[in-house]
Amino acid sequence: MIHVDQLYYRYPGQHHDTLKGLSFQVAPGEMFGFLGPSGSGKSTTQKLLIGLLHGHRGNAQLFNKDIAQWRADIYRRIGVGFELPNHYSKLTALENMHLFASLYGLSKSQATPRIQQLLADTGLSDQAHLRTEEFSKGMKMRLNFARALLPNPDLLFLDEPTSGLDPVNASNIRNMIRQHKEQGKTIFLTTHNMYDADELCDRVAFMVDGELKKIDAPRQMKKQFGESTVTLEQRNDAGQLISADFPLQQLADNPAFLQQLARYPVETLHSKEASLEDVFIKVTGAQLT
Amino acid sequence: MNSFALLLLTEFKFQWRHGFVAAAIIVTLIWAALLSLLPAEQRPFWFSIVASIDVSAIGLLFGYGLGMLDGSQHISPALRLTPIRSIWLALSRLIALSALTILTLSLLAVVIMPLQQAFALFPGIVLCAFFFSSVGITAARRLASINQFLIFFALSGMVWAVPILYLAGLLESPIWVMLPSGGATALLKFGVENTPLVMGVIACLVQLLWTVVCVYFGERWAAVNYEHRFGGH
Ligand SMILES: Nc1ncnc2c1ncn2[C@@H]1O[C@H](COP(=O)(O)OP(=O)(O)OP(=O)(O)O)[C@@H](O)[C@H]1O
Ligand SMILES: [Mg+2]
Numbered sequence: 133m134i135h136v137d138q139l140y141y142r143y144p145g146q147h148h149d150t151l152k153g154l155s156f157q158v159a160p161g162e163m164f165g166f167l168g169p170s171g172s173g174k175s176t177t178q179k180l181l182i183g184l185l186h187g188h189r190g191n192a193q194l195f196n197k198d199i200a201q202w203r204a205d206i207y208r209r210i211g212v213g214f215e216l217p218n219h220y221s222k223l224t225a226l227e228n229m230h231l232f233a234s235l236y237g238l239s240k241s242q243a244t245p246r247i248q249q250l251l252a253d254t255g256l257s258d259q260a261h262l263r264t265e266e267f268s269k270g271m272k273m274r275l276n277f278a279r280a281l282l283p284n285p286d287l288l289f290l291d292e293p294t295s296g297l298d299p300v301n302a303s304n305i306r307n308m309i310r311q312h313k314e315q316g317k318t319i320f321l322t323t324h325n326m327y328d329a330d331e332l333c334d335r336v337a338f339m340v341d342g343e344l345k346k347i348d349a350p351r352q353m354k355k356q357f358g359e360s361t362v363t364l365e366q367r368n369d370a371g372q373l374i375s376a377d378f379p380l381q382q383l384a385d386n387p388a389f390l391q392q393l394a395r396y397p398v399e400t401l402h403s404k405e406a407s408l409e410d411v412f413i414k415v416t417g418a419q420l421t
Numbered sequence: 422m423n424s425f426a427l428l429l430l431t432e433f434k435f436q437w438r439h440g441f442v443a444a445a446i447i448v449t450l451i452w453a454a455l456l457s458l459l460p461a462e463q464r465p466f467w468f469s470i471v472a473s474i475d476v477s478a479i480g481l482l483f484g485y486g487l488g489m490l491d492g493s494q495h496i497s498p499a500l501r502l503t504p505i506r507s508i509w510l511a512l513s514r515l516i517a518l519s520a521l522t523i524l525t526l527s528l529l530a531v532v533i534m535p536l537q538q539a540f541a542l543f544p545g546i547v548l549c550a551f552f553f554s555s556v557g558i559t560a561a562r563r564l565a566s567i568n569q570f571l572i573f574f575a576l577s578g579m580v581w582a583v584p585i586l587y588l589a590g591l592l593e594s595p596i597w598v599m600l601p602s603g604g605a606t607a608l609l610k611f612g613v614e615n616t617p618l619v620m621g622v623i624a625c626l627v628q629l630l631w632t633v634v635c636v637y638f639g640e641r642w643a644a645v646n647y648e649h650r651f652g653g654h
Contacts (some may be wrong), residue, residue: 183651184498201654204504218495222438223431231431234424263438279499285510421648 133287133318134158134162134181138190141173141180141339150176152192153344156388158320163313165329166221166322167408168339169418173214174322177339178289182212194287208236211285215292215322217272221265225256225275228264229282233402236283250278251307255301271295277305288312304334307402336408338416343415350408357414358406366396373399422512430561432517439490441483448475449525456533469542469609472526473531473585476549477602484557485570489516493562501650507643511636515554520548538612544621548628552605555632559639566608594653595620603637605630 141151150173158164166174179185183199183206183332190197194206194386217226225248229360233243251257254274264272273296280288293309309332312317323329324411329336330350331401337347346353360380369373377387413419452471455466491497495502500510530539558585564570584606587597598607598620604627606650611621 182502184501186649199651204506204650207504207649213559218499220431220435220496221494222498223434227431228436231427232499232503234427235505237424237498237504262633283532325456 133160133162133195134320135196136163136181136191137397139177140189141176141185141187143176144187146418148288150342151180151188154339156337156344156346156347158318160318161316162314162335163170163309163319163333163362165333165336166320166339167285167324167326167412169324173220173342174339175291175323177186178291178320178322181208182289186211191318209255209284209285210287210289211280211283213277213280213288213290213293215295217267217269218278219264219267219272219275219279222263224263225251225267225370226260228275229279232279238283238377246282246284247304249279250281253304254275254278255304267410270298270301273278273297274301277308281308283334284379288317288319289322290319292325293321293323294328299376312413326407326412330408334397353411354408356404357411360406361404361412362389363402363404364392365399366392367399368396426503428505429511429517430628432513434518435490436483436487436517436521439487441486445479445483445521445525446566449529452534456529461534463526465538465542465613469545469613470531470534470585472542472546473549473588473602473609476522476546476582477553479558480518480550480553480555481560481596482572483518483521484514484554484559485561485576487518488558488561489567498522502503508640511558511639511643514558517638518545518558520552521551522554524607525546526550541607543611544625545596545605545610545612547603548605548608548625548632549602552628552632552635554633555639556601559635559642562639563642586595598624598627601631602628604631 136157137155138150139151139154142149154177156164166177168174171183174329176185180188181194181199181241183202194202219225223231228249229251230240232242233247234240238246248257251260254277256271256274256278259267259271264350267275273293276295277290280290290309297305306328309319309321320334321328324357333350335347335349336353339347348356361377362380362383363375363377365375376392378386383389452475456467456471459467493599501507523546527539527543530542530546560570560573580600581602583592584597584600584603587594587603588610589607595607597603604624607624609619609629610616611624645652
């Protein structure tokens with residue numbers, strides 16, 4: 133679906149490459165996460181792949197065809213959710229959606245039920261007749277997302293789809309992304325939200341400073357690099373709460389743990405899974421935010 | 422409704438809701454009040470002067486203003502990622518903006534002079550409206566900052582002024598018809614006077630040519646200045 137080989141990109145007028153030789157592939161039906169700290173080049177990669185930037189070096193293919201050979205008809209097959217809201221502010225949500233549906237070539241009879249469904253799914257039905265200038269940031273982002281799904285794209289690009297959303301709406305959006313994937317569609321998700329990446333993606337790529345450091349399934353990465361721990365909290369003789377971490381592995385044979393356990397009464401005992409964020413820091417040596 | 426019709430409707434809504442229509446109506450009402458103070462036989466002449474100035478100002482300022490609004494709402498990248506070609510976007514804006522000026526000025530003409538005289542001025546109004554709208558829209562694509570636009574507005578004023586001087590009878594030679602806005606301005610003049618038809622046809626053709634040139638360069642510049650997309654613009 134996406135084949136990228138030794139992709140380099142330098143913004144005009146800059147003295148160094150923003151993308152430094154990326155190579156990765158995304159299979160049909162896969163949800164692929166692009167993860168990295170701010171400024172690492174995630175949006176730049178996405179913009180190249182959707183045609184908003186040009187002048188790359190190296191190889192990039194969509195649907196098995198070099199991106200340089202694609203014509204505007206590709207935009208019927210890809211949907212793009214932008215990082216920032218962009219709507220006609222004096223048009224209502226419904227008017228915005230109908231205009232874009234028509235530009236994607238949907239007839240009115242196809243567009244109307246689809247738009248209603250998308251607005252309902254994103255929780256915007258009640259605000260459909262409001263002008264988008266009256267929308268909050270989160271509402272605009274949800275409309276961005278709804279518009280990206282409008283052409284029912286085979287390949288969906290999402291740039292930070294849950295940024296600025298409250299937990300309920302973020303979870304709604306995640307569900308919609310999952311549903312879209314269940315139809316066999318491919319999704320390229322750009323984010324610095326570890327939780328989204330871990331929850332949703334089949335594989336994630338760690339990007340730091342324009343380079344891909346690691347590509348693998350989140351589970352696999354956590355298994356390989358993450359270390360599950362147990363946190364023991366106790367109250368000592370002075371009544372103070374003390375806490376210590378121990379590796380989960382071979383806990384029962386860990387003399388330090390057993391010794392500590394016997395010393396004071398136990399207040400709490402938690403096991404903690406390694407998070408993708410821990411893995412990221414371990415693998416790349418960089419912080420995520 | 423096909424997508425071009427919906428684009429056109431969107432353009433009308435865009436202009437209406439951003440207050441462009443209201444502004445055009447207010448300006449027209451002011452002109453109507455002023456022109457109605459003149460004796461009836463002088464009105465067509467003064468109308469032609471007013472029309473040539475009014476259309477150039479509205480076309481340039483509104484055309485540019487609409488482009489700036491697009492920019493501030495970041496609509497262009499979203500539109501670029503649909504299969505529609507940018508020429509249709511430009512044409513929808515050109516038609517909608519021209520329609521606004523044609524409508525308001527035709528109304529003004531009909532209100533202050535007999536129908537037959539108003540009718541004679543109609544071709545000049547239409548061509549003037551299309552040309553200046555295309556210049557304003559093109560300027561928005563080419564000139565990224567308001568400073569650049571203001572300098573362009575001031576300097577280009579000389580080019581637009583010469584045909585108006587010809588229209589006012591201060592310049593004699595019909596050679597000024599060849600200037601970018603010369604044809605349409607001359608048509609306004611011919612609408613007031615009794616001019617041989619052949620002159621009118623020449624003015625018409627010259628003006629159409631300039632309008633096409635302007636739209637063409639607008640598209641070329643869009644391709645260079647606007648960000649890229651697959652398959653060109
Ligand atoms: N138009 C531009 N011209 C020059 N440099 C740019 C431009 N856009 C982005 N950059 C630079 O390219 C680098 C990567 O930016 P990009 O937007 O791809 O980062 P990102 O990973 O998406 O970050 P974020 O998580 O903040 O969205 C940054 O150093 C940025 O300064
Ligand atoms: Mg980004």
